Amino acid sequence: MANTTVLVPEPARPLPGLSINSSQGLLQWISSVDHKQLGIMYLWMALLFMLVGGLEILLVRVQLAVPRNTFLSPEAYNQLFTMHGTTMIFFVAMPALFGFGIYFVPLMIGANEMAFPRLNALSLWLTLFGGSLMYFSFLAGGAPDAGWFNYAPLNQFNYSSSPGVDYYCAGLLLAGIGTITASINLVVTILRYRIPGMRFKDMPVFVWMMLLTACLVLASFPALNAALAMLLLDRQLHAHFFDVTGGGSAVLWQHLFWLFGHPEVYVLILPAFGIFSEIFAVFSRKPVFGYAFIVGSGIAIALLAFGVWVHHMLAVGLGNTVNGFFSASSMLIGIPTGIKIFNWLATMHGGSLRFTVAMRFAIAFLVEFTIGGLSGIAFAIVPIDLQLTDTYFVVAHIHYVFIGGTLFGLFAGLFYWFPKMSGRLLDERLSKWFFWLFVVGFNGTFLVQHVLGTLGMPRRVYTYPDLPGWGLLNMISTAGGFLMGAATLLLVYMLVTAIRRGPLAPADPWDAYTLEWATTSPPTLQNFDRVPPVRSARPWRDHKRPDDADHLKPGKKKGVHGK
Amino acid sequence: MHSPPSIWAQWHASPALLLLVAGLAAAYFGLSGGRWQARGGLYFTALGLLALVEASPLHYLGMHALFSAHMVVHIVVLLLCGPLLVLGLPPALPSTVARRLARFSGWLRGHTWLAWLAGVGIMWGLHVPAVFDASFGGLDAAFGLPALLPVVAMLLAGALFSWPLVGPTAEAHLHPLAGVVYLFSACVGCSLLGLLITFAPADTYQHYARAGWCGTPSLAPDFASNPWGLSLADDQQAAGLIMWVPCCFIYLGGCMYLVAKYFMADEGVAPPPAPPLRGRGAIRPLTLASVRLPSPAGEGPGVGLH
Ligand SMILES: [Cu+2]
Numbered sequence: 001m002a003n004t005t006v007l008v009p010e011p012a013r014p015l016p017g018l019s020i021n022s023s024q025g026l027l028q029w030i031s032s033v034d035h036k037q038l039g040i041m042y043l044w045m046a047l048l049f050m051l052v053g054g055l056e057i058l059l060v061r062v063q064l065a066v067p068r069n070t071f072l073s074p075e076a077y078n079q080l081f082t083m084h085g086t087t088m089i090f091f092v093a094m095p096a097l098f099g100f101g102i103y104f105v106p107l108m109i110g111a112n113e114m115a116f117p118r119l120n121a122l123s124l125w126l127t128l129f130g131g132s133l134m135y136f137s138f139l140a141g142g143a144p145d146a147g148w149f150n151y152a153p154l155n156q157f158n159y160s161s162s163p164g165v166d167y168y169c170a171g172l173l174l175a176g177i178g179t180i181t182a183s184i185n186l187v188v189t190i191l192r193y194r195i196p197g198m199r200f201k202d203m204p205v206f207v208w209m210m211l212l213t214a215c216l217v218l219a220s221f222p223a224l225n226a227a228l229a230m231l232l233l234d235r236q237l238h239a240h241f242f243d244v245t246g247g248g249s250a251v252l253w254q255h256l257f258w259l260f261g262h263p264e265v266y267v268l269i270l271p272a273f274g275i276f277s278e279i280f281a282v283f284s285r286k287p288v289f290g291y292a293f294i295v296g297s298g299i300a301i302a303l304l305a306f307g308v309w310v311h312h313m314l315a316v317g318l319g320n321t322v323n324g325f326f327s328a329s330s331m332l333i334g335i336p337t338g339i340k341i342f343n344w345l346a347t348m349h350g351g352s353l354r355f356t357v358a359m360r361f362a363i364a365f366l367v368e369f370t371i372g373g374l375s376g377i378a379f380a381i382v383p384i385d386l387q388l389t390d391t392y393f394v395v396a397h398i399h400y401v402f403i404g405g406t407l408f409g410l411f412a413g414l415f416y417w418f419p420k421m422s423g424r425l426l427d428e429r430l431s432k433w434f435f436w437l438f439v440v441g442f443n444g445t446f447l448v449q450h451v452l453g454t455l456g457m458p459r460r461v462y463t464y465p466d467l468p469g470w471g472l473l474n475m476i477s478t479a480g481g482f483l484m485g486a487a488t489l490l491l492v493y494m495l496v497t498a499i500r501r502g503p504l505a506p507a508d509p510w511d512a513y514t515l516e517w518a519t520t521s522p523p524t525l526q527n528f529d530r531v532p533p534v535r536s537a538r539p540w541r542d543h544k545r546p547d548d549a550d551h552l553k554p555g556k557k558k559g560v561h562g563k
Numbered sequence: 564m565h566s567p568p569s570i571w572a573q574w575h576a577s578p579a580l581l582l583l584v585a586g587l588a589a590a591y592f593g594l595s596g597g598r599w600q601a602r603g604g605l606y607f608t609a610l611g612l613l614a615l616v617e618a619s620p621l622h623y624l625g626m627h628a629l630f631s632a633h634m635v636v637h638i639v640v641l642l643l644c645g646p647l648l649v650l651g652l653p654p655a656l657p658s659t660v661a662r663r664l665a666r667f668s669g670w671l672r673g674h675t676w677l678a679w680l681a682g683v684g685i686m687w688g689l690h691v692p693a694v695f696d697a698s699f700g701g702l703d704a705a706f707g708l709p710a711l712l713p714v715v716a717m718l719l720a721g722a723l724f725s726w727p728l729v730g731p732t733a734e735a736h737l738h739p740l741a742g743v744v745y746l747f748s749a750c751v752g753c754s755l756l757g758l759l760i761t762f763a764p765a766d767t768y769q770h771y772a773r774a775g776w777c778g779t780p781s782l783a784p785d786f787a788s789n790p791w792g793l794s795l796a797d798d799q800q801a802a803g804l805i806m807w808v809p810c811c812f813i814y815l816g817g818c819m820y821l822v823a824k825y826f827m828a829d830e831g832v833a834p835p836p837a838p839p840l841r842g843r844g845a846i847r848p849l850t851l852a853s854v855r856l857p858s859p860a861g862e863g864p865g866v867g868l869h
Pocket residue numbers: 261262265308309311312
């Protein structure tokens with residue numbers, strides 16, 4: 001079988017954690033096909049883009065801080081908010097979630113590597129270069145400026161003649177291919193590389209959610225990639241897919257984009273749900289309540305994702321018949337998510353809680369995500385949607401979902417897994433500072449935007465008249481934004497100092513349940529030598545407490561018993 | 564002006580339909596040895612539903628005026644009646660029949676795509692505009708036999724489609740999670756068709772475009788007396804949407820049933836997944852017996868394995 005052996009400069013000894021002071025230095029990282037190093041690089045990439053995307057939106061917030069501001073020109077404003085949204089979704093949230101997935105899925109299923117290591121590297125670099133290409137547009141004559149969902153006809157050449165939209169297409173196509181290859185890799189790894197004995201119903205919830213996410217990506221990204229290719233044809237070769245005067249359809253873009261876009265929302269939230277499920281269980285010292293319900297509702301969410309996208313288009317004018325059906329079906333998608341929320345609450349109920357920073361983010365998520373979920377259900381009601389669409393209420397909703405859900409999930413995962421990835425512990429006191437700064441800044445920024453939206457402030461306008469209350473609310477929002485910015489800088493400082501000189505982390509600092517904690521921190525190049533037998537969803541705990549193992553009490557893994 | 568008969572009075576059972584229902588009922592007792600067996604209720608619910616949607620005013624509406632009503636009939640017959648008939652088959656069958664059914668199940672297990680194609684194909688096939696319009700051709704023919712043909716086809720397709728999931732031979736069932744993929748892909752197939760119908764030009768289905776509202780002017784959209792006010796375009800959209808959205812929820816309900824079945828089955832340790840294939844750092848397949856770890860009692864939690 002060794003006929004395809006390829007020598008890569010990699011150490012035989014334990015990997016260097018997060019530092020580059022290995023025998024090969026940077027070259028070892030660049031040429032790596034190790035899933036742990038690739039996962040870490042995904043995370044670094046996400047952090048880098050998060051700083052850039054955050055800077056962009058702070059400039060936007062400065063512009064919006066007072067009425068009739070002239071800090072930014074309308075053109076610059078359009079480019080900045082477009083790049084902010086596109087960056088945060090495609091080059092921050094996605095790579096970070098996939099980074100955790102690629103790092104931890106093999107560890108959690110007792111595998112030593114992903115199914116296709118070199119494809120794994122290809123995925124990372126495609127995504128990175130896709131992002132870089134999109135940012136190159138700033139130098140090439142102007143960044144994309146038609147919003148992150150880039151509606152037709154605004155994305156057509158006569159309305160957006162700078163090459164920005166072309167770079168948007170090319171960059172997202174590249175990144176999209178990278179995401180698809182990474183998803184194929186995850187699906188095959190999870191289906192084929194589980195340690196013998198691990199049944200589907202023994203998989204950690206995070207692995208389940210990554211499996212569902214990867215399937216969602218495989219089903220939804222083709223729609224986006226096709227739309228991007230069609231748009232490129234429109235712009236470069238004068239095709240007429242979205243050009244109404246040439247017989248095309250502008251609404252077609254919306255259909256294709258949201259056929260991708262709604263599943264994308266779940267692509268961004270399901271892995272976070274997985275992370276939270278692990279964290280709630282470990283820091284409540286209980287099995288996750290209703291494992292089957294959490295996984296089952298995850299499957300339901302994934303399937304429903306494809307039946308509701310038209311709710312993003314209720315204001316398009318497709319008619320009352322269409323709107324009615326999708327209004328009804330969209331309200332249904334609240335059910336599985338609600339089931340999960342109650343499962344997590346029940347997981348905490350009666351547990352001995354440990355309020356680590358990871359757990360704090362998980363609890364904050366319950367509050368923030370519920371707010372975002374409720375405003376989402378509000379949008380499913382057609383008259384409310386007609387009134388509030390394209391206002392700051394939408395901005396508030398999307399950020400409560402993506403920050404309160406996805407980003408808090410990423411932070412929770414970071415604080416949970418950082419000791420495993422780096423072999424170092426983060427400063428607990430600073431971590432708590434970071435938590436409070438970020439949560440306060442986040443709510444300060446976006447809670448008031450619900451009011452602004454209801455007052456009628458449209459989104460995506462570069463300035464606004466001095467109407468009663470608008471100036472004050474916007475100023476609060478800007479101040480909150482800067483608080484989040486400061487918190488992010490604190491996070492970077494914490495990460496860098498912890499990697500440099502943080503206290504060494506033990507292999508299992510949280511007394512956790514799943515197999516990634518059965519290896520050293522950081523794991524060696526070969527993840528495992530041997531793996532404890534898997535007989536439940538908490539194999540590492542079973543191993544540590546053989547007399548109290550889950551498989552000895554069949555009801556326990558269903559969360560029926562208390563602790 | 565004479566007032567048209569109320570739509571609620573339009574009950575029409577063709578002789579062919581009655582024969583079909585009676586034949587299916589007779590088949591049950593033939594198979595069950597004249598005894599009522601477990602889950603017989605499902606079987607006869609299916610027959611009742613079939614008779615109801617085929618003889619009721621809903622059917623009349625569907626045949627003469629509303630595509631959307633027609634679509635509801637389709638979905639009930641294909642996705643409810645067909646599968647319920649299979650689910651309700653008597654568990655204890657004469658041995659020759661049981662052997663034949665087992666052989667058929669085994670064969671179908673190797674050709675699952677055929678069952679899938681039957682379920683999805685019949686939907687697509689029947690809604691090709693030419694086929695669709697032609698299916699109304701023999702409305703008034705003797706015994707209503709031609710009109711019953713699509714119904715029989717849908718019943719058969721529905722039964723065949725659900726066979727790999729709930730057929731009488733449990734050993735030949737798909738793995739529940741594979742069943743989820745099976746149902747979901749079928750749901751996508753039907754959604755695409757629903758989407759096409761929803762956004763197709765309003766006169767795609769000539770039968771309804773030409774429909775003279777069959778002596779029931781109260782249904783015509785441009786009559787002031789019409790309380791429902793469905794225009795031709797609205798009606799076609801509703802039909803497409805019924806196939807797109809609620810129909811998907813039936814598949815989804817099936818998926819949830821399979822997921823629940825999977826999690827409730829407390830079987831022993833399943834056969835391990837196939838051993839890893841190749842690749843750098845591929846996992847060393849460890850059998851459970853080979854696993855030997857330091858005792859946590861001695862060294863405390865947090866001990867690595869190296
Ligand atoms: Cu949506």
